[in-house]
Amino acid sequence: MKWATRAGVHIDRAACAWLIRRHIDADAVFVFVTDPSAMPADATPFDMRGVDLSHHGGDCTFETILRRYDLTDPVLWKIAEIVHEADIDDERYDAPEAPGLDVILRGLSMVCDDAQILRLTGPLFDGLYEYQRRALLLNRPPA
Amino acid sequence: MGPNHGDDGPCRWVLLAYRMPREPSRPRIAVWRRLERLGVARLGDGLVALPADARTREQIDWIADEIGEAGGSATVWLATPSATGQEQQIAAGMRAARAAEYQTVIDEARAASGVSAGERSRVVRRLRGELRRITRRDFFPPRERDAARAAVEALATSESIEAVTRKERP
Numbered sequence: 001m002k003w004a005t006r007a008g009v010h011i012d013r014a015a016c017a018w019l020i021r022r023h024i025d026a027d028a029v030f031v032f033v034t035d036p037s038a039m040p041a042d043a044t045p046f047d048m049r050g051v052d053l054s055h056h057g058g059d060c061t062f063e064t065i066l067r068r069y070d071l072t073d074p075v076l077w078k079i080a081e082i083v084h085e086a087d088i089d090d091e092r093y094d095a096p097e098a099p100g101l102d103v104i105l106r107g108l109s110m111v112c113d114d115a116q117i118l119r120l121t122g123p124l125f126d127g128l129y130e131y132q133r134r135a136l137l138l139n140r141p142p143a
Numbered sequence: 144m145g146p147n148h149g150d151d152g153p154c155r156w157v158l159l160a161y162r163m164p165r166e167p168s169r170p171r172i173a174v175w176r177r178l179e180r181l182g183v184a185r186l187g188d189g190l191v192a193l194p195a196d197a198r199t200r201e202q203i204d205w206i207a208d209e210i211g212e213a214g215g216s217a218t219v220w221l222a223t224p225s226a227t228g229q230e231q232q233i234a235a236g237m238r239a240a241r242a243a244e245y246q247t248v249i250d251e252a253r254a255a256s257g258v259s260a261g262e263r264s265r266v267v268r269r270l271r272g273e274l275r276r277i278t279r280r281d282f283f284p285p286r287e288r289d290a291a292r293a294a295v296e297a298l299a300t301s302e303s304i305e306a307v308t309r310k311e312r313p
Contacts, residue, residue, distance in 0.1 A: 008197060090177060
């Protein structure tokens with residue numbers, strides 16, 4: 001399936017791309033558009049103004065996708081808190097990891113193109129998932 | 144993250160023009176808070192502005208959507224002031240607003256200098272968070288910024304706050 005989002009990806013779009021590929025569509029192909037009207041007709045848009053898979057009711061797009069696809073994995077919801085704070089920074093959640101992740105993604109966007117960012121952040125979110133999974137099982141930060 | 148200011152003219156701003164129903168008040172207050180958090184300049188009734196960069200433009204876009212979802216209407220504009228003087232006036236207002244926030248941090252750090260070590264480290268943690276939040280919406284840094292940082296670090300290392308803040312004054 002083809003998925004489309006705005007070019008110049010930051011935390012929310014990078015995390016969503018990872019989420020889509022790992023939990024929704026393993027064969028996902030991502031397209032980055034600079035102008036929303038240039039959206040390919042066969043693509044599912046996300047994290048763009050006025051589309052369904054986007055910010056809603058104070059949620060970031062990562063949270064919206066979890067809701068729309070009924071993903072209830074608590075580890076993903078923990079990551080959603082971090083992504084939410086890194087993206088919106090409204091202190092809805094206590095996510096001390098967020099400012100660090102925000103800086104890492106902003107830095108990457110200065111030296112990489114969008115496809116490269118997705119390649120690099122894939123393993124980053126895999127690691128974050130594994131860390132949060134262990135933290136949840138142990139009920140404390142894993143060593 | 145600073146403003147996209149050239150030496151040769153005014154910078155580009157992102158403007159949000161919006162209207163929201165008076166009731167229910169909760170979404171209206173939520174939007175107001177988010178705009179405050181971003182450090183917007185209020186240009187008029189339902190018209191706010193920020194220096195345009197990737198982050199401010201995106202945040203303003205999302206707030207515009209949120210206003211639409213709450214039954215209001217919003218349009219987002221990119222604009223350049225026609226006169227530099229106007230812009231300087233707006234920037235001065237934003238700078239003064241941040242200066243007052245930094246000053247509160249300085250005052251709180253000063254007030255905490257006499258308390259127990261445990262309480263002091265709690266205050267340091269809180270004030271560092273506060274500094275981070277203020278710096279994020281600080282587009283035209285006032286000189287109080289360095290003084291506030293120095294005051295919090297002095298509190299952390301138990302230095303005399305009077306000594307470090309005095310150094311910062313011109």
